[in-house]
Amino acid sequence: MKHCVTKGISQDWTAFYQSIPLHYRYTAKFRLTAIAKIQSSTPYSTSAIWARIDHKDGSRGFFDTMTDRPIVSNEWKEYMIEGILDENASLLNFGGLCKYTGVFCFTNFSLSIENEKGILEKITINNPGFDGVMDQFSMTGWEQGTARKAPIEIKEYRFSSDYSKKLGTSYLQVIGSAIFGIDTQYTPQIKILLCMLQDVGKRMVRAIQELGIPEIDYLPNERLNSIGVLITHIAATEAYYQIATFRNSTLTEEERLLWETALNMGEKAHKKYIGHSIDYYLDIYHRVREKTLHLFRHKSDDWLRETSFHHHNNHHHWLHVLEHQSYHLGQIIMIRKMT
Structure with a gap:
């Protein structure tokens, strides 16, 4: 049949x-x-x-x-x-x-x-x-x-x-083939870090890829965020750390307009990120991740040990990106169960 x-x-x-x-x-x-x-x-x-x-x-x-x-x-x-x-x-x-x-x-x-x-x-x-x-x-x-x-x-x-x-x-x-795979073009510690990031990314995509717009936009209460807002926040935070660590600078005015709402979340984000299909959010996430993978190709394990902003080294910052995405993945799974 x-x-x-x-x-x-x-x-x-x-x-x-x-x-x-x-x-x-x-x-x-x-x-x-x-x-x-x-x-x-x-x-x-x-x-x-x-x-x-x-x-x-x-x-x-x-x-x-x-x-x-x-x-x-x-x-x-x-x-x-x-x-x-x-x-x-x-x-x-x-x-x-x-x-x-x-x-x-x-x-x-x-x-x-x-x-x-x-x-x-x-x-x-x-x-x-x-x-x-x-x-x-x-x-x-x-x-x-x-x-x-x-x-x-x-x-x-x-x-x-x-x-x-x-x-x-x-x-x-x-x-x-592996969309979330990591090839051999990275140094050892960077490869380990990216494998962990990709694993979290893979689990997030699996959790959200079949959701409809009502589930993506669902807002449990005024203190929480919708799944759509959380996905854009995850992408925005990763983009922020790209700029802070690879460029060692703050957001330009253009970048601030692009990412600030997603970084801050809240009511303004709820009004901006609504009514979109899951493909819209996955496209934002994948474009940011592709840039991350590209940027890391030009760095070595020594770069991870270099200090950047807030007196922490780059390894510390990207482990925070990993922790941050894991934390919000837990929220996404919780909200999905509530819809």
């Missing part, structure tokens, strides 16, 4: 699946196999094949995502999941899972289910070799996601078909 696709989000994993209705009046074993490999420069990246049984009452039965035996090899190998279908099983969902960055490859999915004589019989599945995949929403026989909600574009991943001469078949290629 095809679902309506919702707008894209950012996250560090993606999945695909297809589902088979079940009408068994007896308990049966099943076996899912596929050939897969992964190419990645980070040890954190893994992939898996997965299978889940959904019951008639909506509860979940057997579920295996290969957590204890993830795919990490860059050589084509066959992987297997075996499980049990009980009489309450209504749907068997199965597919592949990709985590973090790299090139994830899958092909030759095969499914067998026991008949009443206890013999495994092969079940026909759609497009087991992933012919003709154009993107994550153009996969004949397959859907993006895990069958728990409508497919949604994951901005960090690209899906396509390729051909393996070694296997003599087509395969699915999923390329994962």
Whole structure:
């Protein structure tokens, strides 16, 4: 069944699946196999094949995502999941899972289910070799996601078909990139600092990226700020510390007009930052963060130890930026729960 696709989000994993209705009046074993490999420069990246049984009452039965035996090899190998279908099983969902960055490859999915004589019989599945995949929403026989909600574009991943001469078949290629990743062009201490900043940024984006305007503008009481105001305040504060530490100066008149309302928050900010979609706020945040990453490329760990304004060194100031964003992220999550 095809679902309506919702707008894209950012996250560090993606999945695909297809589902088979079940009408068994007896308990049966099943076996899912596929050939897969992964190419990645980070040890954190893994992939898996997965299978889940959904019951008639909506509860979940057997579920295996290969957590204890993830795919990490860059050589084509066959992987297997075996499980049990009980009489309450209504749907068997199965597919592949990709985590973090790299090139994830899958092909030759095969499914067998026991008949009443206890013999495994092969079940026909759609497009087991992933012919003709154009993107994550153009996969004949397959859907993006895990069958728990409508497919949604994951901005960090690209899906396509390729051909393996070694296997003599087509395969699915999923390329994962990291919007919040940090490359090797930074010195060691700066890289650690930026990794922490990016981690907080990633958690904030995940918390807000699917919010609607009523949730973004919600004001719990006159003493608190809306989520929209908090996002702009986070961006404004980071921009302020860019100017104070990298330029060692105060805001120009133009910069003051741009950021002062967001820095101060309060009633004036509530009137200015209202009625905008989440993309408006994410654009402000991402533009500031991109500049931060660019500015740090031209600095070394020695620069972190240099003293700038208020008699503190630059490391101190940017750890404050990290602490500041973490603090307001907690407020954002609290307000989101109140809406």
